[in-house]
Amino acid sequence: MINKQVESPAAAVADIVDGSTVMVGGFGEAGSPIELLHALIDKGPGNLTVINNNTGSGHVGLAALIENRQVSKMICSFPRTANSTVFPDLYRAGLIELELVPQGTLAERIRAGGAGIPAFFTATTIGTPLIEGKEVRTIDGRDYVLEYSLKADFALLKSHQADRYGNLTFNKTARNFAPVMAMAATTTIVQTANLVKAGDIDPEIVITPGIFVDRIVTVHDPALESKLVAEGVKYPS
């Protein structure tokens, strides 16, 4: 019988080791798998490469993982956050590397990684400093830059519903990067607020089919990043 459930966030992230590449779902706090991130802080692997649109807020979740000095490189589109100086301080001190990728190119590189497409051409960044060192080709009279796909050892994601097969639905704009990250990681780990019986998610509305998911852990009342930040919570305390 297929059953992808694991008993705890700690068990779900137990095999993430030093030097892993980890995709983390979420756009700001929407879709951020905060309990999985905190389990990764507890487990403690370092020298991680993390792929996320941002660099976290306050001193919880992704920002806390960075602040705990477990991340050596961020691949993201927007590393500035109004309420966090964690990444900027480390970056200015030369203690963390940044690969800046436009948001749409980031999403497509991840999608390509999951879809078996090694690289693609896009017009995004033509004429900007971000094409430096990249191959440019003219196709039908327009210039395009070659972008390589992105894959990861692990993806940490948050879903609204999940069943034991790993079929997923999401809540509103919390979907963001999760479906493409689920495809692009060797091991996709999902925290879900609602574990339902197989068949309870109508096949017509499954957003991520279970084939892209490896582990499901139930987190009934996931913490809200903005609430933790407003309360001044710091992880680990």
Next chain:
Amino acid sequence: MNDIITGWNREQMAQRAAVDIPDGCYVNLGIGIPEKVAKYVPEGREVIYHTENGLLGMGSTPEPDKQDPELINAGKKPVSAIPGAAYFHHADSFAMIRGHHIDICVLGAMQVAENGDLANWSTGAADAIPAVGGAMDLVAGVKTIYVITQHNTRDGSAKLLKKCDFPLTGQAVVSRVYTDLAVINITRQGFEVIELAPDIEFDYVQQRTDAKLINKT
């Protein structure tokens, strides 16, 4: 001659741009003054707003008790979804952008050049944390790019130039600029002023611009 004359305020700039949003189009609005355009689209026109984090059919800001931290816009502010809205993942959202499905994008700017070059993501300062978000994807993919910006920076420097000094967001992408002083088309000939704010003279706009303006008012 260096006296500052006030033209349109921020609300009026948004209102002026909104007049040019046609019925039935799909529009992406940037953060800041561009966001205000939605509330001034003339009655009788139906416009669908796209927010690149994954929503088509973005509605207004809900009351605090109706807000969902997982229903936000690209500026990470709470929004609502209109009846008939759709959610989608980031790769689909940027396929809408890169695939030329979005009709109009209204963005802010640090600098705009007379050939339509746009700089709006970095001053190029050595200690700046580079952050680009979706701006480069939007200008490369959306059919029509409008800019709303103050005509000059706070210290009075021109933002409309022969050539941008800041690193570009995109090359020859802007087709029209709405400033506090004028509405300016970007054509093969350069900046063409098509409308002036009330009590603003063409010569005054020219003085405050670092490129030659063509008077088409």
